Each structure stands twice: as C-alpha cells, then as structure tokens.
Amino acid sequence: MSGGVVRVTGELIAVRRAGAYHHLTVVAPGVAELAHPGQFVALAVGGPTSANLLRRCFSLHRVKPSGTYGGTVDVVVSAVGAGTRWLTALRPHDPVDVVGPLGRAFPLPAEPVPCVLVGGGYGSAPLFWLAETLRERGCHVELVLGAASEDRLFGVVEGRRSADAVHVTTDDGSAGTKGWVSDVLGEVIERTKASVVYGCGPMAMLRSVTEVAAAHGAVAQVAVEESMACGIGVCMTCVLPVTGADGRTRMVRSCVEGPVFRGDRVRWDALDGGITRVPDDAVGAPRPGGH
C-alpha cells in the first residue's frame, strides 16, 4: 500500500539553534529509508487541540535510515508563523506527526559532471545531502550559499565538508561577498564548467538561478516553495505553470510533480508580486466569454 510514502508519529530527539533557524532531528521510522535529496516532509502542528489544520512542509536536510533510535530525519526550520513557532518550541521526546517522504527528488546526472548547488537562506538545507550524493557519483560539487545576513545563512561549515568549495554571499555583506547568489553564480559555472545547477530558495532567486544557468549553458533544477494545503497531491492548491515536454503549459502540482522542476520549464513570466497568473496559453485557461 505504502507507495513510497508513510505517515508516522515520530519523536523529536534533538532541537538546536543554527543561526536564525532551528535544526530538528525526528525519529520517523520508515521515512528515512524511502527518501532522496530534494524531497520533503509534511509535519502536523499544534497537537491534539490545534486550530492549525494544515501540515507544514520542510525540505529533508538529512536522513539516517538506521541508528540508535531507528530512522531519523533532520529538518531546518525558520520560525515565521504559528506552525513553525510551535514546532521550534517542542522539546525532546515530544511527538511529531510526519508524512513523507513527499515530492520528486533532485534528478541526478547519469555522468560525473561538475555541479553547482545554490541555496538561499534555509533553502540550502537539502543541498549538503545532495552534494554528498553527487560526489559519491564522482561529480565535482561547489556550493553557493546566500542570505540576507550572516545569521540567515545555513550550513556554511557543513558545506565545507560536503562540497569541494563553498561561496557565500549576503545582501548586507555581513559574511562573504556582498550581493546576491546570482552575482557570483556565473563565474562559478564558468570556472567549474558545471552542466547542472541545483537551486533551492525563494522564487525570485530560483528565477535568476535559472537565467544565469541558461546564460552559461547549464541546466537548472530548482526546488520551488508553493503554499501547500495537503502536500500529497489531492487538493490542487500548490500548482504553478510549467511547460511540459509537449511544449504546452499546464498548472501542475508542485507537491507531486515537483517541488523540483527544470528551471527553464517554469513559466516565470506568470509570477509577479506574490501572485501566479494562469498564462493565457495554458491548457484550460479561461477564455473570454467563459470556458
């Protein structure tokens, strides 16, 4: 029945600060065994009396299929709202209700090609595991990590262990190069001759990662972050316009057909100011005078 996904009541075994974020380790038997880099988990929030019905989604930072406690999953959480504040206030041994692994993982190149991995803020969380997986396959891997400020960078030290090189940018210059990841990305692609760029972070960053990659002859694979009500493909809230192999644009579910998409397939032109339009040429788009 499981079809690659389980729901399990796990147990928090560790929570520690990591700059502006919280790093949580949860025993979640069954999840780790099935997971690949780029997939995510959906965590219930608020406990039995919760008014917050919807699960919160988090990229898998790392997984340990076995261990003292059984399989564990690690996530990096930015406490921004009711649900993430609840999660980051949990204490060891508290139950955590997990559904996962969810979504499509980062596709791995068949050949050992050089790769650049770009993370914005907590978006870097899944990249270290991805970097290690790529290097096991013989890829040269460099990381570009960016954030607004130093405390919002995640995993710079970890990155030095996982990748061949780490480049850091911050908007305010409090660490690394002052500026955006896109300011340094082109140079890194050129120098490493990367043919794949993986990206995870805010939408605007993913768009420019896609553009810079294209300009330097690389393919971008980006993990998007859309509001998701279910995370499992049943609600149709998480859609975005993506052009298929047939050249036609459809509103596709980022929870099951994503969150990883080829950057050049995403219709960035439809995204503006927090709203994603349905492109006029999308399959089934509203036509003047109704459908």
Place this chain on the structure above:
Amino acid sequence: MSGGVVRVTGELIAVRRAGAYHHLTVVAPGVAELAHPGQFVALAVGGPTSANLLRRCFSLHRVKPSGTYGGTVDVVVSAVGAGTRWLTALRPHDPVDVVGPLGRAFPLPAEPVPCVLVGGGYGSAPLFWLAETLRERGCHVELVLGAASEDRLFGVVEGRRSADAVHVTTDDGSAGTKGWVSDVLGEVIERTKASVVYGCGPMAMLRSVTEVAAAHGAVAQVAVEESMACGIGVCMTCVLPVTGADGRTRMVRSCVEGPVFRGDRVRWDALDGGITRVPDDAVGAPRPGGH
C-alpha cells in the same frame, strides 16, 4: 481596576496523580491573595494554536498567598475531555493562563456552629480549605466524601487532617459505606447537630444534599457546576433558576451570583435529564403567544 479578579500568565510548578485525578499547583501571583473557599479559576487550554477558545473552570482546592515562587493556587482536575487532557499533560514550568478568583465563596456562619461538608468526586476539592477556615472560627466540622469508586474519591487522608471526622461512601463499596452520601448525611447532621451543610459535586447530589439538610433542619449551601463560556459574567450561558429574597425566580448567572447558592433557593424542579427549563413562573419566562 482589578475588582477582586486578575488575569495572569502563571507557571505550573507541580502536577501529580491523585487517584483518578491530577492535582496541579500553579504559580499565579495575585490570585491567591484575593481568594476564598468556594471560588474558582478559569484556565485557558491548548496554548497559542488552540482550537479550544473557552476557558475551563476549576474550584480552588487550596491557595498559598506567598511562597518560594509567589502566590500559588492548587486545583484538582479530572481529565474528561480535550481541555482537561491538555491541562493534565502539562509539565512543570509550562505557562498556565489563569483568570481568578471567580464567583461567590461559601458564606461562613457568624457563630461557631457545627457544619457538615459533603463532596462528590472531585467536588471535595474545595472542602478541605473550607473545613480549616471553619475550624479556625471554632466550628466543629465533619466531612462526607462520596464517589463512584475508591479511585474517584479525592482527599480522604487530607480530610482527616482538615476536619474533625471523615465519612466515606462509594457506589460500589470499594471504600467506606456502600451507597450515596445522602444515605449517611442525615445521621451525621443529627449527631453533630449541624446547622449548615456545604455541598459540592454533581447536580443530583446537590439536590439530595439540599433535601436531606432541610429534612434535618439544616441550611444547605451548594456549589453548582454549570457550563460556562466566560466565567466572568458577560455571556449568560451559565444561568440556572434561583428564587430570590423577593420570592421570585430568575435565571441567574452561576459564575457571578454563584457558584454557591442556598440549596433551598435553587429550582431543582426545573432540572431534568441534563436540561434546565425556564420555570413558567420565572421573571420574563416565555408566555404563550410570545413575550
């Protein structure tokens, strides 16, 4: 501004099992100082993400106006639903949001008369403090504690310290006399020549306490337990029909005009099977053809 009531974010300092119940001690500065036996507190449940908007009410078991941590209040909680389960799962140092003290306390006799205090289940919680207060005033005090079974009795040992004698009944005979508190109450009133009977427990018990007291020439003061949405007198959900000094029956708020009422003033005839009718002779009762 306070007018005898405060709202304060307290801190749980101890929670321990007491038979079928949980005994909670909460630091709640300001509450203890104002409280009298028979009053109650209203505790918020579920924390910041709670879907349970309404506070839960609990009789004050004991208060300590000062102490290592500041004033504390003790309550005895039976975990029966979402809110009480949440409360009894709290751990020391968790915050507890308290409004109190609320309601009218047990009126104390002006003279040192003998008194009988009758508690059903956790309804005995406020009686030990009351017993000590009465004995300080020179009253002879005996307790009658009843419950369905031994584990649902509260405070038998404590009662032996607080009162001159303790009588126990259980429905199933697992402790004390098999039967109801009303089965032994008459004898205790007669023997002690009690002129006041205080009661706290289920409505059916309060009714028979009132009847037995009347039959033996004593006045009953009973603390009722109505569903309360606000606990502070603003919502009108907690009413029950009570006859006033003018002989007229009104639907009065048990949270501010109670929870303690003179038993012979409560219109027990209007209570049936979990529903309390508006007596036809009540002030403002619906009349045929509208008001």
Place this chain on the structure above:
Amino acid sequence: MADMTTALGATRLPNPVMTASGCAANGKELHRFFPVSDLGAFTTKTVMRDPRSGRPTPRMAETDSGMLNSIGLQGPGIETFCVDDLPWLATQGARVLVSVAGGTAEEFGEVVDRLVTSPGWPAVVGVEANISCPNVANRGLVFACDPVSSERVVRIVRGRVPAGTPVFAKLTPDVTDVVAIASAALGAGATGLTMINTLLGVVVDTDRLRPRLAGVTGGLSGPAILPVAVRAVWQVTAAMRAGLLPRAPVIGVGGVRTGADALQLVAAGASAVQVGTATFNDPSAPRRVLAELEAEIDRHGFDRFADVVGIAHERTAAP
C-alpha cells in the same frame, strides 16, 4: 502614533474598537479588567421592551475555534436598562452603542422611545438595531433574512432616534444576498451596517445523541467565522465602491481575536470593529485588540486609521 479616530456618520469616536453586543454584558464585569471608556464605544447587550428569561440550558456548546450560543436575548428589559445600566456607563465616560430589538417592528420603536428619554441618553453615540432576531409576526423568521422586514424595522428605529444619532442595522450572514439586505437597511435610513451576527448552527451531543443545546439551534461565533465576516464586509463595501449601494460606514464583527484580525475587517472596509467571543477567552480582549490594531497601523506606517479603511479593495488587481 497614528490618529485612530473614526467617523460613524456624524459621530466621531476616539478609536474604532468596540465590544460586540451580548459578549460584554453592560460593562460592569469587564470594567474589572480595563476601563470601558478606553474603547471607541461600548456596545450593550441587546435590550428588548420587557424582561426576558432567555432559553433553557444548556445554552452553549464549544466548537472548533468557536462556540454555539442560544441565550435567547435574556435581559431585564429597557426600563431597567435605562435606570441601571446606561447611567452607570455614562458615569464611566463610556461612549455607548445601544443594541435594541423587538419581536415585532413596532416593539423596536417602543424600546427606542423609552431609550431616548433616559437620563443616560447623552452617553449614547448610536443605536444598533439587532435585526438578526426572530420576527414573531412572520413565523419567527429573522428580520434580517428578508429585505421588507429589515426595511420596516430600520425605518421605525430611524424615525424615533434623534437625527444626529447614527443608527446601525446589524445583519445576519445567513442570507443568499447580504447586499440586498444592506440595501434595504440603508434605503430605510440606516446610517450604517454592523456585520455580522452569528451563523445558525447545531451541535449534536454524541453521548446523548440529541442536540447539545436545549433550544436545538444556536449562533456560531468566534475565530471560525472570521472569513465569513470579512467576506460580508468585503461584498458590501465592494458594492458601495461600485456605486450599487450608497456609501455608509460599516462596523465589522465576527471572529476578531487579535489586532491583525481586526485589520482584516478594516482593510476589507470596516470603519470600526467589535470584539465578541474572544472576550470569553481573554477578558481584556477588546482593549488588547485596540492596542494591537494601533501597533499594526503604525507598523504599516500609516498616519491615520481612516486611510486603511477599505484599502484592500485598492490593492486588489482587477480580476
């Protein structure tokens, strides 16, 4: 700090936050937690002509993020209100929005007639006609479910309240077309609208397998209904902006627990906001919501509360 004053017709209030009728009694109880004069206005429990005992109990059931109530407009009647409650509020310096009702349109008028002669009248900043109550003459159908009944009541109330004093019609969301009812009320001379009253609901007790409320049905309130309240305010305000309804102030109510909740109603078009059920959770909720709303207005850098009223309409891309 922003200028928090707001205008309800000719009346200016120092701030836009009020209690909701029936969720604050008539002030004395809440005054133990904060001075009732801090609020823009104090909305009183709906008062009818005669004393009323209300409905049998249980009168309440908790629901997810809300509750059901069936109080049945229990109260001492307009006479006692005028003698005891209104003078007390006046003494505290409260600005009072008096909620009135009747089982018939004419009864509304009788209540108002008595009210305006009360020595406490100068404290009254407006009258709220709670037309979301049953019309005895029309099979108990709620007045505000029907444009004709709504019109009749509002016309009577408007006619008996001195011209300078605003009259608000309080609408139920349990209608197919709230704009049509709003139109009837404004057409009959209402200064503005209060939206929304509770939604009709039933809770079944799954132990006894019967309705939990002795009166079977009750009104659903609390945060659960906030999106419905925001929608109702949005629809009516949109109709006003489109010229389909005369422009008039709206008092938003339903599910407000925080300043951000209040801001939702304000941005949707409400010139004032009432706090109801949240008060049962936090006795100082109306006062706290005011402080939080002020902080929100400041955070957004607005100088005047009035500039935020209805702003979400301007910031919405045409569909």
Place this chain on the structure above:
Amino acid sequence: MADMTTALGATRLPNPVMTASGCAANGKELHRFFPVSDLGAFTTKTVMRDPRSGRPTPRMAETDSGMLNSIGLQGPGIETFCVDDLPWLATQGARVLVSVAGGTAEEFGEVVDRLVTSPGWPAVVGVEANISCPNVANRGLVFACDPVSSERVVRIVRGRVPAGTPVFAKLTPDVTDVVAIASAALGAGATGLTMINTLLGVVVDTDRLRPRLAGVTGGLSGPAILPVAVRAVWQVTAAMRAGLLPRAPVIGVGGVRTGADALQLVAAGASAVQVGTATFNDPSAPRRVLAELEAEIDRHGFDRFADVVGIAHERTAAP
C-alpha cells in the same frame, strides 16, 4: 460489530463513509495510504466538459480550524476522466460517486452523456451534481443559490443518468432557506442531497493589505464549519420528518475529522458522510473516520448503522 450498510436510493453501500469531492483527487494519491475500496464510496473531483486550468495562485489560506480555497474546478475534463480516472477506480473495486458540473445547465447534461458511455460506468454508484458552482448564464450566481436554476440542472442530470443510478444534488449553505433549494432539487427528481459545500469567505493578508487569495473569495471548509453542516442536515431532515419535503437520503459533509463528528451528521439525519479537508491533515482520515464511526455505533450498542440515522430528532424534546 454493527451492520454498517447504508442505502442511497436503490444503491446499497457497504458503509456510509466517502471522500468529499475535490479533497481526494481521483483516488491514486490516497490509495498510497489505504485501499480506496475500503470506503463506502469514493467521490471524485468535480469534472466539467473541457479541461480547466483553475484560478491563479495563491489558491489557499489557512484559517482557524479551517481553510479557504479557490481552486476554480481545475481538471482535465470529462474525456480524460472517463479514459484515465474512472477505469482506474473501477479496477481497484471502488464504488464511485462522480461529481459533475457545468457553467450552464446544458453543460451538466453533456458531461453526464459522456460519463454514462464510459467503460468504467459500472463502477459508478451515483452522480453528484455540484450545483454549488457559478452559473455563467446568470451573472455567475451559484446555481444552488436559486431554486429555479437548481431545478433546471437537476432535471437535466436526472434525465440523462440511467434510472437505477442515484443522483445527488450538492447544496451550498450560503442561502437564506436551504429547505427551499432542497425542495427544488428533490422536486426535479434528485434521489437525495449532499450538504454542504464550502461557505464563501475572504481572508485579507495583513502584510500586503490585500486579499490573500488571488481570486479574492474562496470556500471555507474544515472543522470550523461542522456546526453549519449539522444545522443544514438537521433543517432538511426536520422538514422531511414534518412532511414538508419528500423523504430522501442526505449525504452529510462539512468539517468531519473524527468518527464522533461523522456521528453528529448521522444523528442529525445523514445516511452517509463525506470527509474533505481533514484529509489534508491526515491522509488516511476517510478510512480512520470509518473505523471510528463503527466504534461509536458499537459503543452505543446499535446493531445497525441505519438505526442511528436521524436519531437526534427522536431524542429531542418538543420545544
């Protein structure tokens, strides 16, 4: 264990728990968590004639104990449904309640015409006409807001669905008189009613000060609305028991998260229950609700589920 079978017109289902349309896609996703054939029936996402992209995003906003959605009936159209989805459900042994809609009454008919010729048709245990969608011909007013439009759609659907197959009309609660709409639907030949669809709501984003949904309004669902769903089922069932409406099966939906929630709808009169938004919280919610409902029926000592349907009406004292 109690006999959990239930009858929807001529159709008998092994148990009364279903998915709710649009909250379970067309089965493959949930089948990873439990066998879709465990349910009494599987209700499919509303399908229209042509492929539809749905509305822009954001399409959802969380609310207290609920959520707002504005999917806009995104789907591949009836052709793909008949070729891909229905046969898959049939292969799994699911009993399928197919939800259909159209922008016009006639489009409902076209969808049904195609459906009945599908090779998967034998798996269909009923058709649910989602008349809580906008009527293009009537200023986008929802069909189920108007008895005449409701009647017209149901008559067409009933006429094209083979006589032995039940037709359910799915109603919106956003009306003044749900009994009147129920009456129109039953009068036009509906076998029964599904109640309720979502409530219209708006959420304002208090950072951007504009509606959170790109489409401004959305449908409110989840536990927040359970009391409204129970009320709607109660009113219609009461009208049937009073002889004001023909007796007909009701499918209850709205806010069900637990077996006890389902039991509320059943005791109020529902012969079956759908689980929607709760599935987003717990992917196996429909299956779990079935197990919990069975346990509730057993706890009460009933031998047959059917004996509990509407029982709260019998246990209510006359008012």
